[in-house]
Amino acid sequence: MSLSCIIIEDLPVAAEYLKRCCEKSGMIEVVAHCVTIKDAINSLRKNKVDLIFLDVEMPEGRGFDVLDKIEYSSKVILTTSKTEYAYSAFEYNVTDFLKKPFTYERFMEAIKKATATPIEPPKEDIEEDHVFIKSDGQLIRLKNDDILYIESMGDYVRFVGQEKNILSLIQLKTWKQKSIPASS
Amino acid sequence: MYDEDYQYIEVIFEKVLDSFDENLQAIIYNRDKNLELLRKSVHKIKPSFGFVGLPIVQEKCQDFETKCQIATSVNELDTDFAALLKSLQEAKAIIAEEYGRLKSFNQTN
Numbered sequence: 280m281s282l283s284c285i286i287i288e289d290l291p292v293a294a295e296y297l298k299r300c301c302e303k304s305g306m307i308e309v310v311a312h313c314v315t316i317k318d319a320i321n322s323l324r325k326n327k328v329d330l331i332f333l334d335v336e337m338p339e340g341r342g343f344d345v346l347d348k349i350e351y352s353s354k355v356i357l358t359t360s361k362t363e364y365a366y367s368a369f370e371y372n373v374t375d376f377l378k379k380p381f382t383y384e385r386f387m388e389a390i391k392k393a394t395a396t397p398i399e400p401p402k403e404d405i406e407e408d409h410v411f412i413k414s415d416g417q418l419i420r421l422k423n424d425d426i427l428y429i430e431s432m433g434d435y436v437r438f439v440g441q442e443k444n445i446l447s448l449i450q451l452k453t454w455k456q457k458s459i460p461a462s463s
Numbered sequence: 464m465y466d467e468d469y470q471y472i473e474v475i476f477e478k479v480l481d482s483f484d485e486n487l488q489a490i491i492y493n494r495d496k497n498l499e500l501l502r503k504s505v506h507k508i509k510p511s512f513g514f515v516g517l518p519i520v521q522e523k524c525q526d527f528e529t530k531c532q533i534a535t536s537v538n539e540l541d542t543d544f545a546a547l548l549k550s551l552q553e554a555k556a557i558i559a560e561e562y563g564r565l566k567s568f569n570q571t572n
Binding site: 338 | 464466471474475478479481482503506507509510511513514521525
Protein backbone atom coordinates (compact mmCIF):
# COMPACT_ATOMS: atom_id res chain seq x y z
CA MET A 280 0.00 0.00 0.00
CA SER A 281 1.24 3.48 -0.83
CA LEU A 282 -0.14 6.67 0.70
CA SER A 283 0.57 10.28 -0.12
CA CYS A 284 0.66 13.00 2.50
CA ILE A 285 1.22 16.67 3.15
CA ILE A 286 2.92 17.87 6.32
CA ILE A 287 1.70 21.20 7.65
CA GLU A 288 4.12 22.12 10.40
CA ASP A 289 6.04 25.30 11.23
CA LEU A 290 8.56 23.77 13.65
CA PRO A 291 11.50 22.38 11.61
CA VAL A 292 12.42 19.63 14.04
CA ALA A 293 8.85 18.34 14.22
CA ALA A 294 8.56 18.32 10.42
CA GLU A 295 11.89 16.53 10.11
CA TYR A 296 10.77 13.85 12.57
CA LEU A 297 7.47 13.37 10.75
CA LYS A 298 9.28 12.99 7.43
CA ARG A 299 11.50 10.39 9.02
CA CYS A 300 8.50 8.45 10.35
CA CYS A 301 6.87 8.52 6.90
CA GLU A 302 10.06 7.32 5.27
CA LYS A 303 10.56 4.60 7.86
CA SER A 304 7.04 3.29 7.32
CA GLY A 305 7.94 2.52 3.71
CA MET A 306 4.38 3.30 2.70
CA ILE A 307 3.94 7.07 2.98
CA GLU A 308 5.23 9.53 0.42
CA VAL A 309 5.59 13.14 1.56
CA VAL A 310 4.29 15.25 -1.33
CA ALA A 311 4.87 18.61 0.35
CA HIS A 312 5.86 20.27 3.59
CA CYS A 313 4.15 23.58 4.28
CA VAL A 314 5.08 26.00 7.03
CA THR A 315 2.25 28.49 6.60
CA ILE A 316 -1.52 28.20 6.29
CA LYS A 317 -1.44 29.99 2.94
CA ASP A 318 1.12 27.55 1.50
CA ALA A 319 -0.86 24.63 2.85
CA ILE A 320 -4.08 25.81 1.19
CA ASN A 321 -2.31 26.31 -2.14
CA SER A 322 -0.59 22.98 -1.91
CA LEU A 323 -3.77 21.09 -1.02
CA ARG A 324 -5.63 22.73 -3.90
CA LYS A 325 -2.94 21.40 -6.24
CA ASN A 326 -2.37 18.00 -4.68
CA LYS A 327 -4.93 15.42 -3.72
CA VAL A 328 -3.38 13.42 -0.91
CA ASP A 329 -4.47 10.55 1.31
CA LEU A 330 -3.22 12.05 4.56
CA ILE A 331 -2.75 15.49 6.05
CA PHE A 332 -0.50 15.90 9.08
CA LEU A 333 -1.74 19.12 10.55
CA ASP A 334 -0.17 21.23 13.27
CA VAL A 335 -2.95 22.96 15.17
CA GLU A 336 -1.24 26.19 16.22
CA MET A 337 0.38 27.95 13.30
CA PRO A 338 1.86 31.47 13.30
CA GLU A 339 -1.04 33.06 11.42
CA GLY A 340 -3.89 31.08 12.88
CA ARG A 341 -5.17 27.60 13.61
CA GLY A 342 -4.43 24.63 11.41
CA PHE A 343 -8.18 24.11 11.18
CA ASP A 344 -8.32 27.26 9.03
CA VAL A 345 -6.75 25.16 6.28
CA LEU A 346 -9.58 22.65 6.48
CA ASP A 347 -12.15 25.44 6.35
CA LYS A 348 -10.79 26.69 3.06
CA ILE A 349 -10.33 23.53 1.04
CA GLU A 350 -12.37 20.64 -0.18
CA TYR A 351 -10.65 17.62 1.26
CA SER A 352 -11.26 13.94 1.32
CA SER A 353 -7.94 13.17 2.99
CA LYS A 354 -7.62 11.69 6.44
CA VAL A 355 -6.39 14.30 8.90
CA ILE A 356 -3.97 13.53 11.70
CA LEU A 357 -3.41 16.40 14.10
CA THR A 358 0.06 16.99 15.47
CA THR A 359 0.20 19.25 18.47
CA SER A 360 1.74 19.61 21.88
CA LYS A 361 -1.61 20.47 23.43
CA THR A 362 -4.54 18.19 24.05
CA GLU A 363 -7.31 20.76 24.27
CA TYR A 364 -8.59 20.47 20.74
CA ALA A 365 -10.83 17.46 21.24
CA TYR A 366 -14.01 19.30 20.27
CA SER A 367 -12.55 20.73 17.09
CA ALA A 368 -10.95 17.38 16.25
CA PHE A 369 -14.37 15.78 16.46
CA GLU A 370 -15.99 18.56 14.47
CA TYR A 371 -13.47 18.19 11.64
CA ASN A 372 -13.71 14.42 11.58
CA VAL A 373 -10.04 14.06 12.47
CA THR A 374 -8.66 10.52 12.45
CA ASP A 375 -6.12 10.80 15.24
CA PHE A 376 -4.18 13.13 17.42
CA LEU A 377 -0.39 12.89 17.84
CA LYS A 378 1.01 14.75 20.83
CA LYS A 379 4.52 16.00 20.14
CA PRO A 380 6.93 14.39 20.63
CA PHE A 381 5.50 11.00 19.74
CA THR A 382 7.13 7.63 19.16
CA TYR A 383 7.27 5.85 15.84
CA GLU A 384 4.99 3.16 17.28
CA ARG A 385 2.38 5.80 18.14
CA PHE A 386 2.76 7.28 14.66
CA MET A 387 2.07 3.87 13.12
CA GLU A 388 -1.04 3.45 15.29
CA ALA A 389 -2.36 6.66 13.77
CA ILE A 390 -1.58 5.40 10.27
CA LYS A 391 -3.38 2.14 10.99
CA LYS A 392 -6.44 4.10 12.11
CA ALA A 393 -6.29 6.20 8.96
CA THR A 394 -6.11 3.17 6.70
CA ALA A 395 -8.64 1.09 8.59
CA THR A 396 -11.64 3.22 7.68
CA PRO A 397 -12.65 4.40 4.23
CA ILE A 398 -11.66 7.92 3.31
CA GLU A 399 -14.66 10.18 3.03
CA PRO A 400 -15.17 13.91 3.23
CA PRO A 401 -16.37 15.54 6.45
CA LYS A 402 -20.00 16.49 6.38
CA GLU A 403 -21.62 19.79 7.11
CA ASP A 404 -24.90 18.00 7.03
CA ILE A 405 -28.10 19.25 5.58
CA GLU A 406 -30.72 17.14 7.28
CA GLU A 407 -34.23 17.61 5.97
CA ASP A 408 -35.24 20.95 7.43
CA HIS A 409 -32.03 22.43 8.80
CA VAL A 410 -28.37 23.03 8.12
CA PHE A 411 -25.27 23.25 10.33
CA ILE A 412 -22.97 26.23 9.84
CA LYS A 413 -19.54 26.80 11.34
CA SER A 414 -19.01 30.30 12.66
CA ASP A 415 -16.66 31.69 15.30
CA GLY A 416 -15.59 28.19 16.29
CA GLN A 417 -19.20 27.16 16.94
CA LEU A 418 -21.49 24.84 15.06
CA ILE A 419 -24.80 26.66 14.58
CA ARG A 420 -28.06 24.94 13.60
CA LEU A 421 -30.21 27.02 11.25
CA LYS A 422 -33.65 26.01 10.00
CA ASN A 423 -33.89 26.14 6.21
CA ASP A 424 -37.06 28.22 6.50
CA ASP A 425 -35.22 30.81 8.58
CA ILE A 426 -32.67 31.49 5.83
CA LEU A 427 -33.74 34.31 3.53
CA TYR A 428 -30.74 34.09 1.24
CA ILE A 429 -27.07 33.15 1.10
CA GLU A 430 -24.45 35.58 -0.07
CA SER A 431 -20.92 34.82 -1.27
CA MET A 432 -18.29 37.13 0.20
CA GLY A 433 -15.00 35.79 -1.19
CA ASP A 434 -13.68 33.29 1.32
CA TYR A 435 -16.81 33.76 3.47
CA VAL A 436 -20.49 32.99 3.10
CA ARG A 437 -23.12 35.15 4.77
CA PHE A 438 -26.35 33.45 5.77
CA VAL A 439 -29.00 36.13 5.99
CA GLY A 440 -31.82 35.00 8.22
CA GLN A 441 -35.18 36.14 9.54
CA GLU A 442 -33.66 37.04 12.90
CA LYS A 443 -29.91 37.02 12.48
CA ASN A 444 -27.06 36.98 9.98
CA ILE A 445 -24.21 34.50 10.29
CA LEU A 446 -20.80 34.74 8.66
CA SER A 447 -19.02 31.47 7.98
CA LEU A 448 -15.43 31.03 6.81
CA ILE A 449 -16.14 28.85 3.79
CA GLN A 450 -16.42 29.56 0.08
CA LEU A 451 -19.95 29.32 -1.35
CA LYS A 452 -18.86 26.76 -3.95
CA THR A 453 -17.36 24.55 -1.25
CA TRP A 454 -20.39 24.91 0.99
CA LYS A 455 -22.76 24.00 -1.86
CA GLN A 456 -20.75 20.92 -2.76
CA LYS A 457 -20.66 19.75 0.85
CA SER A 458 -24.25 20.55 1.68
CA ILE A 459 -26.40 19.92 -1.35
CA PRO A 460 -26.83 16.32 -2.49
CA ALA A 461 -25.68 15.61 -6.05
CA SER A 462 -29.22 14.63 -7.11
CA SER A 463 -30.75 17.98 -6.21
CA MET B 464 12.27 7.57 19.21
CA TYR B 465 15.43 7.43 17.13
CA ASP B 466 16.47 3.76 17.38
CA GLU B 467 19.95 4.76 18.57
CA ASP B 468 20.65 6.25 15.16
CA TYR B 469 23.22 8.79 16.33
CA GLN B 470 23.66 10.37 12.93
CA TYR B 471 19.97 11.13 12.90
CA ILE B 472 19.98 12.30 16.52
CA GLU B 473 22.68 14.77 15.50
CA VAL B 474 20.37 16.06 12.74
CA ILE B 475 17.55 16.49 15.26
CA PHE B 476 19.76 18.45 17.70
CA GLU B 477 21.05 20.55 14.81
CA LYS B 478 17.50 21.38 13.69
CA VAL B 479 16.55 22.44 17.20
CA LEU B 480 19.64 24.64 17.55
CA ASP B 481 19.15 26.16 14.09
CA SER B 482 15.79 27.63 15.02
CA PHE B 483 16.44 28.14 18.74
CA ASP B 484 17.73 31.72 18.74
CA GLU B 485 15.03 32.92 16.37
CA ASN B 486 12.33 31.35 18.54
CA LEU B 487 13.90 32.72 21.73
CA GLN B 488 14.12 36.20 20.25
CA ALA B 489 10.45 35.99 19.31
CA ILE B 490 9.61 35.22 22.94
CA ILE B 491 11.64 38.18 24.19
CA TYR B 492 10.17 40.46 21.53
CA ASN B 493 6.60 39.39 22.24
CA ARG B 494 7.11 39.93 25.99
CA ASP B 495 6.59 43.62 25.18
CA LYS B 496 3.63 43.00 22.89
CA ASN B 497 0.77 41.09 24.42
CA LEU B 498 -0.07 37.90 26.30
CA GLU B 499 -1.43 36.01 23.31
CA LEU B 500 1.64 36.65 21.15
CA LEU B 501 3.86 35.76 24.08
CA ARG B 502 1.93 32.53 24.64
CA LYS B 503 2.11 31.64 20.95
CA SER B 504 5.85 32.15 20.78
CA VAL B 505 6.38 29.96 23.86
CA HIS B 506 4.05 27.39 22.34
CA LYS B 507 6.16 27.32 19.20
CA ILE B 508 9.46 26.53 20.91
CA LYS B 509 7.88 24.12 23.41
CA PRO B 510 7.87 20.79 21.48
CA SER B 511 11.55 21.21 20.55
CA PHE B 512 12.54 20.15 24.06
CA GLY B 513 10.62 16.92 23.86
CA PHE B 514 12.61 15.98 20.77
CA VAL B 515 15.95 16.43 22.54
CA GLY B 516 15.16 14.66 25.80
CA LEU B 517 14.21 17.68 27.88
CA PRO B 518 10.55 17.04 28.71
CA ILE B 519 10.83 19.07 31.93
CA VAL B 520 11.57 22.21 29.94
CA GLN B 521 8.64 21.37 27.68
CA GLU B 522 6.44 21.16 30.79
CA LYS B 523 7.76 24.51 32.03
CA CYS B 524 6.78 26.04 28.70
CA GLN B 525 3.33 24.48 29.00
CA ASP B 526 2.93 25.88 32.53
CA PHE B 527 3.90 29.31 31.29
CA GLU B 528 1.45 29.05 28.40
CA THR B 529 -1.30 28.23 30.88
CA LYS B 530 -0.36 31.24 32.99
CA CYS B 531 -0.54 33.45 29.90
CA GLN B 532 -4.13 32.32 29.42
CA ILE B 533 -5.02 33.17 33.02
CA ALA B 534 -3.10 36.44 33.49
CA THR B 535 -4.63 39.76 32.55
CA SER B 536 -1.37 41.56 31.78
CA VAL B 537 2.19 40.62 30.87
CA ASN B 538 3.48 42.38 33.98
CA GLU B 539 1.79 39.81 36.20
CA LEU B 540 4.16 37.24 34.75
CA ASP B 541 7.45 39.07 35.31
CA THR B 542 8.83 36.52 37.76
CA ASP B 543 7.60 33.55 35.73
CA PHE B 544 8.99 35.07 32.56
CA ALA B 545 12.43 35.55 34.10
CA ALA B 546 12.40 31.93 35.36
CA LEU B 547 11.32 30.63 31.96
CA LEU B 548 13.98 32.63 30.16
CA LYS B 549 16.62 31.22 32.48
CA SER B 550 15.38 27.67 31.83
CA LEU B 551 15.42 28.21 28.08
CA GLN B 552 18.93 29.61 28.12
CA GLU B 553 20.16 26.74 30.29
CA ALA B 554 18.41 24.28 27.98
CA LYS B 555 20.13 25.78 24.95
CA ALA B 556 23.52 25.32 26.61
CA ILE B 557 22.69 21.65 27.32
CA ILE B 558 21.47 21.04 23.76
CA ALA B 559 24.55 22.73 22.30
CA GLU B 560 26.88 20.67 24.51
CA GLU B 561 25.11 17.42 23.61
CA TYR B 562 25.21 18.37 19.95
CA GLY B 563 28.97 18.85 20.19
CA ARG B 564 29.35 15.46 21.84
CA LEU B 565 27.17 13.78 19.23
CA LYS B 566 29.19 15.34 16.43
CA SER B 567 32.46 14.13 17.90
CA PHE B 568 31.01 10.67 18.51
CA ASN B 569 29.71 10.40 14.96
CA GLN B 570 32.99 11.59 13.47
CA THR B 571 34.95 8.90 15.29
CA ASN B 572 32.48 6.06 14.67
